[in-house]
Each structure stands twice: as C-alpha cells, then as structure tokens.
Amino acid sequence: MFKILDKRELCEKVHQFRIVAPRLVQKAKAGQFVILRKDEAGERVPMSIGGLDKKNGILTVVIQEVGKTSAAMNRMKAGDYFADVVGPLGLPSHIEKFGHCICIGGGVGIPPIYPIAQALKDAGNSVTTIIGARSTNLLTFDEELRSASDRLLISTDDGSYGTHGFVTTVLQKLITDGEKIDMVICVGPVPMMKAVVNTTREPKIKTFVSLNPVMVDGTGMCGACRVTVGGRTRFACVDGPDFDGHQVDFDEMTKRMKMYVRYEKIAYEGFLEDDCRLGKQVKAMNETSGSKK
Amino acid sequence: MTEEKKGNPLEKKERMKIPRQKMPEQEPEIRVKNFKEVPHGLTPELAIREAERCLACPKPPCIKGCPVEVDIPEFIRMVAEGDFVAAAKKIKETNALPAICGRVCPQEEQCEKFCILTKKYNSVGVGNLERFVADFEREQGEIEIPKLPPSTGKKVAVVGSGPAGLTVAADLAQMGHKVTVFEALHKPGGVLIYGIPEFRLPKAIVKSEVEYLQKLGVEIHTSYVVGKLDTVDELFEMGFDAVFIGTGAGLPNFMKIEGENLNGVYSANEFLTRSNLMAAYDFPHHDTPIFVGENVAVLGGGNTAMDSVRTSLRLGAKNAYIVYRRSRTEMPARLEEVHHAEQEGVQFMFLTNPLRYIGDEDGWVKAMECVKMELGEPDSSGRRRPVEIPGSNFVLPVDTVVVAVGNSSNPLIPQTTPGLKTNKWGNIEVNEATMITSRPGVFAGGDIVTGGATVILAAGAGKVAARAIHKYVMGIPFDEPKPVERKAATK
Numbered sequence: 001m002f003k004i005l006d007k008r009e010l011c012e013k014v015h016q017f018r019i020v021a022p023r024l025v026q027k028a029k030a031g032q033f034v035i036l037r038k039d040e041a042g043e044r045v046p047m048s049i050g051g052l053d054k055k056n057g058i059l060t061v062v063i064q065e066v067g068k069t070s071a072a073m074n075r076m077k078a079g080d081y082f083a084d085v086v087g088p089l090g091l092p093s094h095i096e097k098f099g100h101c102i103c104i105g106g107g108v109g110i111p112p113i114y115p116i117a118q119a120l121k122d123a124g125n126s127v128t129t130i131i132g133a134r135s136t137n138l139l140t141f142d143e144e145l146r147s148a149s150d151r152l153l154i155s156t157d158d159g160s161y162g163t164h165g166f167v168t169t170v171l172q173k174l175i176t177d178g179e180k181i182d183m184v185i186c187v188g189p190v191p192m193m194k195a196v197v198n199t200t201r202e203p204k205i206k207t208f209v210s211l212n213p214v215m216v217d218g219t220g221m222c223g224a225c226r227v228t229v230g231g232r233t234r235f236a237c238v239d240g241p242d243f244d245g246h247q248v249d250f251d252e253m254t255k256r257m258k259m260y261v262r263y264e265k266i267a268y269e270g271f272l273e274d275d276c277r278l279g280k281q282v283k284a285m286n287e288t289s290g291s292k293k
Numbered sequence: 294m295t296e297e298k299k300g301n302p303l304e305k306k307e308r309m310k311i312p313r314q315k316m317p318e319q320e321p322e323i324r325v326k327n328f329k330e331v332p333h334g335l336t337p338e339l340a341i342r343e344a345e346r347c348l349a350c351p352k353p354p355c356i357k358g359c360p361v362e363v364d365i366p367e368f369i370r371m372v373a374e375g376d377f378v379a380a381a382k383k384i385k386e387t388n389a390l391p392a393i394c395g396r397v398c399p400q401e402e403q404c405e406k407f408c409i410l411t412k413k414y415n416s417v418g419v420g421n422l423e424r425f426v427a428d429f430e431r432e433q434g435e436i437e438i439p440k441l442p443p444s445t446g447k448k449v450a451v452v453g454s455g456p457a458g459l460t461v462a463a464d465l466a467q468m469g470h471k472v473t474v475f476e477a478l479h480k481p482g483g484v485l486i487y488g489i490p491e492f493r494l495p496k497a498i499v500k501s502e503v504e505y506l507q508k509l510g511v512e513i514h515t516s517y518v519v520g521k522l523d524t525v526d527e528l529f530e531m532g533f534d535a536v537f538i539g540t541g542a543g544l545p546n547f548m549k550i551e552g553e554n555l556n557g558v559y560s561a562n563e564f565l566t567r568s569n570l571m572a573a574y575d576f577p578h579h580d581t582p583i584f585v586g587e588n589v590a591v592l593g594g595g596n597t598a599m600d601s602v603r604t605s606l607r608l609g610a611k612n613a614y615i616v617y618r619r620s621r622t623e624m625p626a627r628l629e630e631v632h633h634a635e636q637e638g639v640q641f642m643f644l645t646n647p648l649r650y651i652g653d654e655d656g657w658v659k660a661m662e663c664v665k666m667e668l669g670e671p672d673s674s675g676r677r678r679p680v681e682i683p684g685s686n687f688v689l690p691v692d693t694v695v696v697a698v699g700n701s702s703n704p705l706i707p708q709t710t711p712g713l714k715t716n717k718w719g720n721i722e723v724n725e726a727t728m729i730t731s732r733p734g735v736f737a738g739g740d741i742v743t744g745g746a747t748v749i750l751a752a753g754a755g756k757v758a759a760r761a762i763h764k765y766v767m768g769i770p771f772d773e774p775k776p777v778e779r780k781a782a783t784k
C-alpha cells in the first residue's frame with residue numbers, strides 16, 4: 001500500500017500526486033516509469049516518473065484522465081492508498097555529455113521531462129526545454145522546468161502564451177537559426193513525438209522518444225508493449241521506454257494503442273454514470289440531512 | 294466389500310478386475326460457458342475403490358517415474374484404509390504441493406506411465422488420488438502447522454514465487470530460517486496464478502498454499518522486481534545470508550513472421566495473464582479488457598496452447614483452432630488437457646504452420662496464411678522434424694491469434710548480478726546436486742535453470758536447493774552428494 005501524501009489539480013482532468021515510496025524513489029532514475037494499481041480489481045497502468053524527491057522518499061506522478069482507471073485515480077484524495085506502485089521500471093534515459101540538449105515535453109509528457117532535463121544538466125549539458133500545450137491553462141510545471149533548464153521555451157496551440165504553434169514550430173526555428181543541437185529528447189503524445197522526429201530527421205539530429213504503448217506487467221513477460229524499432233520488435237517496458245525516434249514505427253504503434261478503444265469506452269462511460277449517480281446520491285443525502293459530510 | 298478391506302487386502306486378481314475409476318466432471322457444453330474447475334474430484338468411495346487397484350508392488354516402478362519420488366504405494370495404501378490425512382502427510386514428505394501436482398503433473402509421462410498396470414489395464418490413478426487426499430486435508434481444515442524449530446537467526450531471500458520459490462520457502466521456514474519472498478507481480482504463485490487457468494487449477498488452492506507459507510512465518514513482498522528495486526547484491530547488503538532465484542521462464546517467444554504485431558495477435562502469456570491474473574473475463578467488473586473474436590487460432594501444442602484455446606472458447610470464440618506444426622503424437626500437452634479440449638469443441642489443425650498474418654487497414658489481423666507440413670528426419674530432440682509441403686498454402690480467416698510457442702528466460706537477474714553464469718539460452722547454470730550457481734550464496738532452480746519444464750520439476754529443484762541452502766547458511770560442509778537421478782521433463 002502506498003500513501004498519497006498530497007494531490008493537486010494542475011489543470012482540468014490532470015492531477016499531480018505525491019506518493020510515499022522511499023525504496024523506489026531511492027533507486028529510480030530519470031526516464032523510468034512505474035505501474036500503479038488503484039485497488040484489487042484495478043488495472044495496472046503505467047505512469048512516467050514526474051519527479052523524485054530523494055531526500056524525503058516521495059514520488060511524483062501526473063495523471064491525465066483519459067478513461068476509467070485514470071478517472072478513478074484522479075478521484076483519490078490525499079491520505080488514500082494505491083494498492084501497488086511497482087518500479088522503477090524500464091531503462092533510465094540515456095544521460096551523458098552531449099553538449100546542447102533540447103528536452104521537449106507535451107501534455108502529461110511535461111512533468112517527466114523535468115527529471116530528464118535535470119539529469120542532463122547535472123551531466124554538464126546546456127539544456128533548452130520546449131514545452132507545449134493547447135492553451136495556457138494546460139501548461140504545468142514551468143517553474144520546476146525553468147530551474148532545470150538554461151532556457152525554457154513555450155508554445156501554445158492557440159497562441160495564448162509563448163509562441164503560437166506547436167513545439168515543432170519552436171524547434172524548427174532553432175534549427176533554421178542555425179543553433180548547434182547535439183541531442184533532442186521528447187516525451188509527449190504520439191503525434192507530437194512523430195512530428196518532432198520528422199523535424200530532426202533531415203538535419204540528422206539524434207532524437208530519443210519515450211514510448212507509451214499499452215502495457216500489462218511491465219517486466220517483459222507478456223509482450224503487450226511490443227513496438228517496431230529499426231525493423232525489429234522490441235518490448236517497450238524492458239528495452240525502452242526511450243528509443244531512437246528515427247527508427248520507430250509510429251503508425252504501427254498508433255494502431256496498437258487503439259486495440260481496446262471499444263472496451264475502454266464501455267468502462268469509462270459506465271464509470272462516469274456511476275460517478276454521476278453517486279454524486280447525485282451524496283448531494284441528495286447532504287441536502288436531506290443538512291450535514292456537510 | 295468395503296468391510297473386508299481393512300487389514301484384509303483383496304486378492305491381486307480381484308484388484309486387477311476393478312476398472313479405473315472415472316473422475317466426475319462438468320459436461321463439456323456447460324463448462325465451456327464458465328471458468329469453474331472441470332473435474333469435480335473423486336468422492337471418498339471412488340478414491341478408496343481406485344486405491345484398491347494398486348498392487349503394492351515390492352519394487353514399485355511408479356516411484357521411479359515421479360521426479361520427487363513420492364512414496365506412491367504407501368500413500369495409496371493409506372487411502373485404501375480410509376486414512377486420507379495420513380496419506381496427504383505421506384506425500385508431503387517429498388512433494389510440498391500435492392493439490393497442485395495432482396492436477397497438473399503430466400502423470401501419463403511420469404508416475405502413471407511406469408505403473409505395472411499400464412500395459413494391460415489402465416494405470417492406477419495416482420494423480421487423481423493425490424489430488425483427492427490433498428483436497429480432503431484442505432477442506433477438512435486439518436492442515437496443521439508443524440512445530441517450528443527454534444530460529445537459526447539466518448535470513449534467506451527467495452526471488453520469484455512460482456512452485457520453485459514456494460517450495461524453497463516452505464522447506465527453509467520449517468528448518469527455522471527467516472524467509473522473505475520477493476515477487477514481481479502483485480499476486481504470488483508464478484505461472485500457477487498468471488498462466489494456468491481457473492478451470493484447471495482453482496486459484497483458491499494456490500492461495501491456500503501461500504497462506505500456509507505465511508503461517509510458517511514466511512514474509513511475502515509482492516510488486517517487488519528484484520534487479521530493478523534491489524539487485525541480488527543489494528539483498529546480501531540488506532542482511533540476507535543466501536538468495537534463491539526462482540524467476541521462471543517468463544519471456545514469450547514469437548515466430549518473427551510478417552504481421553505479428555497486428556492487433557488481435559497475443560502472446561499466450563499476455564492472453565492468459567489478462568484472463569487469469571487480471572480477471573479480464575470479469576470485465577467490466579475488473580478493469581482489464583481482453584479481445585476474443587469469433588475465429589481464434591492458437592499456435593503450439595503444449596499445455597500453454599491448450600490453456601489458451603480453452604480460455605478463448607470460454608470467452609466466446611465460435612471457432613477455436615489449435616495450429617500445430619507436428620502431428621498429434623508429438624504434442625507435449627498433458628493427455629487429459631488435449632482430451633478436454635477436444636470434448637469442448639476445439640478444432641485441431643495438425644501439420645500446419647503459419648507463414649504470415651494478413652491485416653486490415655486499421656491494423657487488425659483478419660487472416661493467417663498457413664502451409665501444410667509433413668514429418669521428415671528426426672531432429673536433435675528425437676522428434677521428426679516437420680517440413681513444408683510446397684504449394685500447400687492456404688488462408689485461414691482469424692480475428693484473434695495466440696502465439697504459444699514457448700518461453701525463454703527473463704534476462705533481468707543475470708544482467709544485474711555480476712558473475713552469475715548463464716548458458717547460451719540465458720538459463721542460470723547450477724550444480725544439479727545443490728542448485729548452487731557460480732556466485733557463492735546464490736542458488737537457483739525451476740524454469741530459470743531448465744527452461745520451460747513442469748511444476749513438479751520446479752518444486753523438486755526447490756527441495757534440493759532448500760537442503761543445500763540450509764547447509765550453506767549453517768556452515769555445514771557439503772559432503773560429496775550423489776547426483777540426483779532425474780527423469781527428463783516433458784515440455
């Protein structure tokens with residue numbers, strides 16, 4: 001059982017959890033992930049490590065509500081317990097002195113970019129971080145990222161903050177301006193990683209992407225997470241999650257991630273219905289009894 | 294006749310006249326709609342009758358067929374006398390997991406194969422009797438916790454909670470050592486929990502074995518991936534005096550053919566894990582989904598393939614095929630499983646090999662191109678090698694495929710344990726008599742050593758390891774042990 005120390009809403013449907021997991025935090029490195037299970041009937045869901053407080057043994061994960069399990073988790077409160085937090089899983093991000101590194105994060109990929117940027121900076125790199133979101137209110141973690149980067153660049157799809165456009169608009173500008181870039185690492189939604197990889201392909205900039213296919217065990221036992229990289233099948237949970245972006249078959253991965261949409265819809269709608277019904281019941285109860293709890 | 298039997302054994306001739314007692318089981322048309330166990334188990338009357346068939350051979354060949362040498366005639370005699378609890382104790386002297394082995398041992402290749410009655414009559418139902426007495430003992434709540442010796446103060450870490458790890462833990466705890474089990478998944482039991490389905494091995498049985506361990510004082514940490522959270526070296530730093538590695542053969546093999554990553558193509562491990570460990574058959578009450586289409590092809594001929602294909606029927610498949618490249622006689626699955634699969638309507642396509650999968654535009658498998666095979670010269674395993682018949686290609690429409698062509702060992706522990714020797718398949722090398730590895734204080738056994746084998750071989754290895762670990766931590770010198778004679782495992 002793993003206790004939720006605190007929790008806050010970063011933006012709509014996105015919550016940051018700080019979880020007490022001293023042993024795991026001590027071992028974990030930037031770029032790895034954990035598997036969470038809410039309760040006994042719960043699904044095993046992988047989540048990136050969004051922060052490691054080594055001194056106090058606290059793990060940060062940021063969960064975006066996309067379906068039943070993430071929704072149920074986001075309804076948990078400080079003081080509640082996760083049945084399981086397994087990890088650290090996967091290989092840590094490749095950290096060495098590259099020179100100038102660009103760390104790109106989008107959506108819930110923004111928090112995990114923070115420990116990676118930090119590690120790259122600690123290894124003596126100069127770090128430029130680019131984060132992107134649809135709109136300002138989705139931008140999170142910019143303070144932490146500012147401290148871990150030499151430069152923080154921001155893009156929003158609607159132009160409400162920073163550059164109007166995508167992270168690739170910013171990245172392309174750096175490339176066009178002739179900046180020396182030695183390595184790019186990107187964590188974010190699949191279309192974003194694909195776009196970044198397409199931007200760096202021509203100028204031949206080494207690019208790592210952090211893949212997030214459907215997983216079950218996360219230990220190499222089931223093969224659910226297989227992705228094609230450089231024409232070879234790899235298991236993202238043990239061979240990754242980071243891979244050479246120019247070698248990844250994103251189209252296959254996109255299709256594989258849709259394997260269970262039909263079931264996910266049933267589960268999510270069922271959950272929202274129950275949630276709503278429960279909410280109404282609680283409300284009715286409160287109204288009749290007049291009590292707050 | 295039940296009256297005369299006590300102390301007044303039947304004549305040999307009379308015994309041989311008794312037919313092998315059939316275990317009552319769920320009817321095929323009913324059981325394919327549920328996940329409940331297929332055979333109901335023997336009644337006490339049937340068990341006694343079956344036990345009376347044993348001739349109590351003076352040099353019992355059956356014992357030689359059992360990898361852990363259960364004293365078969367002796368426990369069967371106790372059954373015939375109606376002393377079921379004593380019989381269970383007798384078996385447990387050498388086999389810690391009789392309720393499980395009685396159900397899943399390939400008896401027709403082991404104990405029962407060598408029974409003197411096998412040639413002329415049917416063999417004595419050793420497995421069924423073993424299951425019966427273990428169930429009887431458990432259901433009577435008569436499993437007594439042995440009096441534990443005073444603590445030795447020694448600590449042993451067991452990595453993996455399959456049959457090998459469970460056996461090591463039970464034996465060492467009973468010798469007074471403090472045992473801690475580390476398991477990567479969220480439930481202990483290894484393949485017994487995530488692989489073998491409920492309809493063949495009820496999870497309650499595995500659970501009661503685990504609870505028994507806990508009563509012996511064994512601590513179990515689940516969701517603990519050794520090599521990621523702590524390495525073997527770090528376990529020693531934490532104060533463990535010895536480490537046993539029983540991490541199994543958990544890495545699924547694929548065939549590396551075109552289209553294998555299409556949606557709808559599963560490894561057997563994923564398919565069975567979703568259904569068993571994650572209870573996907575109970576979706577949406579359990580959150581994990583599983584996809585089973587109308588036409589399901591399972592590749593392979595072992596127990597894993599039979600478990601997958603029978604699971605697919607229970608999850609609603611209309612046509613469930615076994616596609617196997619050799620013929621029926623080479624199939625490594627337990628006979629009973631093949632028989633049950635047939636009764637349930639599984640369609641067997643022997644001498645057939647898949648060449649590639651054909652997908653639709655959304656990335657889902659819709660068909661499989663196969664080729665017919667014939668048997669040629671024997672290969673290194675002594676089985677005749679299947680060769681393709683040119684021009685015999687055909688296309689089979691399928692929407693789910695389960696690849697059950699074996700497992701390799703997970704490299705995590707060897708990769709993170711310097712100096713731990715493995716062979717070319719990645720299996721950990723041990724001294725067979727002690728299960729000690731190339732690293733002092735590190736022992737290993739079960740599938741991680743042998744490659745995918747059987748429950749009883751894993752449990753047997755656990756027994757050998759426990760004795761050696763005891764000597765190691767107590768500083769008792771290893772007298773040159775005689776090598777243990779072992780029967781080859783059926784895959």
Ligand SMILES: Cc1cc2nc3c(=O)[nH]c(=O)nc-3n(C[C@H](O)[C@H](O)[C@H](O)COP(=O)(O)OP(=O)(O)OC[C@H]3O[C@@H](n4cnc5c(N)ncnc54)[C@H](O)[C@@H]3O)c2cc1C
Nearest residue numbers: 045046047048063064067068069070108212214215257264
């Ligand atoms: C290495 C890795 C790191 C991740 N990090 C984060 C993170 O930091 N924050 C975050 O919000 N999400 C992260 N994800 C994605 C997260 O695991 C899924 O959003 C979550 O499992 C969805 O579960 P659900 O029941 O709410 O949604 P569902 O309704 O089950 O699924 C919605 C979509 O999520 C994806 N998904 C479903 N099940 C899984 C699964 N078991 N594993 C992976 N993806 C799945 C599928 O594409 C699916 O279509 C990560 C995934 C991976 C593999």
Ligand SMILES: Cc1cc2nc3c(=O)[nH]c(=O)nc-3n(C[C@H](O)[C@H](O)[C@H](O)COP(=O)(O)OP(=O)(O)OC[C@H]3O[C@@H](n4cnc5c(N)ncnc54)[C@H](O)[C@@H]3O)c2cc1C
Nearest residue numbers: 453455456457477483484519541596739740746747748751
């Ligand atoms: C579907 C299926 C059906 C089978 N049917 C039969 C049958 O009918 N009869 C029969 O005799 N045999 C059968 N077998 C084979 C039998 O189950 C195995 O030979 C046996 O379980 C091996 O036992 P083990 O203890 O070596 O490993 P396993 O049972 O594989 O257990 C290993 C455990 O170690 C854990 N682990 C792995 N790595 C780590 C790590 N780094 N840290 C912590 N824990 C770890 C795993 O999660 C697992 O729980 C079957 C196998 C399968 C897959």
Ligand code: SF4
Nearest residue numbers: 359363394398403404
């Ligand atoms: S353990 Fe297996 S092989 Fe040995 S007697 Fe029992 S059923 Fe037969």
Ligand code: SF4
Nearest residue numbers: 347348350355408409
């Ligand atoms: S060989 Fe058969 S008949 Fe003889 S002791 Fe063994 S089980 Fe009994």
Ligand code: FES
Nearest residue numbers: 218220222223237
């Ligand atoms: S999630 Fe099972 S092998 Fe990667």
